[in-house]
Amino acid sequence: MPPPPTALDDFNARMSACERCSRLREHCTNIAAVRRRAYSEWEYWGRPVPSFGDPHARILILGLAPGAHGSNRTGRPFTGDGSGDFLYPVLHQAGLASQPKATSRDDGMRLSDLWICSVVRCAPPGNKPTPEELRNCAPWLDEEMALLTDLRVVVCLGRIAFDGVLAWARRAEILKSRAGYDFAHGAEFQLPNGLRVIASYHPSLQNTNTGKLTRPMFLSIFKRAKVLANAADRARARSAKSTFNARNKSAK
Numbered sequence: 001m002p003p004p005p006t007a008l009d010d011f012n013a014r015m016s017a018c019e020r021c022s023r024l025r026e027h028c029t030n031i032a033a034v035r036r037r038a039y040s041e042w043e044y045w046g047r048p049v050p051s052f053g054d055p056h057a058r059i060l061i062l063g064l065a066p067g068a069h070g071s072n073r074t075g076r077p078f079t080g081d082g083s084g085d086f087l088y089p090v091l092h093q094a095g096l097a098s099q100p101k102a103t104s105r106d107d108g109m110r111l112s113d114l115w116i117c118s119v120v121r122c123a124p125p126g127n128k129p130t131p132e133e134l135r136n137c138a139p140w141l142d143e144e145m146a147l148l149t150d151l152r153v154v155v156c157l158g159r160i161a162f163d164g165v166l167a168w169a170r171r172a173e174i175l176k177s178r179a180g181y182d183f184a185h186g187a188e189f190q191l192p193n194g195l196r197v198i199a200s201y202h203p204s205l206q207n208t209n210t211g212k213l214t215r216p217m218f219l220s221i222f223k224r225a226k227v228l229a230n231a232a233d234r235a236r237a238r239s240a241k242s243t244f245n246a247r248n249k250s251a252k
């Protein structure tokens with residue numbers, strides 16, 4: 001029997017019916033109608049792409065936006081394009097994905113301790129959302145972050161995703177100013193609420209084909225994310241223990 005739907009399932013269902021950005025909705029619908037010749041037999045997803053993963057994840061991958069013939073076709077983040085062909089083998093090697101190959105929503109892929117979403121949920125022309133489209137989509141990220149209650153680490157793929165998580169932290173009144181939070185591959189930050197942020201180059205073909213982002217570089221990002229998630233858990237356990245001890249002491 002399938003598990004009962006979670007709040008994140010409900011979130012995905014509502015988000016994938018969103019029509020807030022007319023330019024993006026029209027673009028995705030057109031791509032789904034015209035299709036690329038290699039995928040002429042596919043029924044393209046063509047809607048906002050649902051987030052994917054383990055609802056109890058401690059690690060979040062925040063991407064930029066769906067690929068026109070990748071997730072806009074398959075309906076799952078990073079599935080069916082060059083970025084996904086680079087990402088999932090690394091996630092598998094890091095122990096976060098059940099298999100190295102992502103081809104469709106029905107390929108059996110399971111993520112463990114990992115959730116994947118993006119700052120814009122509809123494929124933008126030229127992979128470039130407008131500032132207005134980024135703003136339109138921000139409330140979905142706000143809602144999703146509130147539902148990911150076990151989150152410890154956010155891995156931002158690219159500068160726009162990095163800016164997106166900082167903008168979320170400001171809207172959530174976690175961060176007053178983003179001064180000192182500068183994007184660089186491998187840069188790590190801790191937000192005032194304890195959430196860790198790791199910046200990474202995006203696994204776009206432009207970065208991976210040129211060697212700007214290599215597989216060892218990318219793997220070390222996710223190994224580090226796991227180390228930070230475990231360290232955050234230990235810090236929370238220590239803090240809970242000292243609170244418990246302090247309460248016991250004052251009760252005596």
Ligand code: SF4
Pocket residue numbers: 015018019020021022024025048120121122133136137138140
């Ligand atoms: S990009 Fe976001 S806000 Fe815009 S239509 Fe898609 S889901 Fe809605």
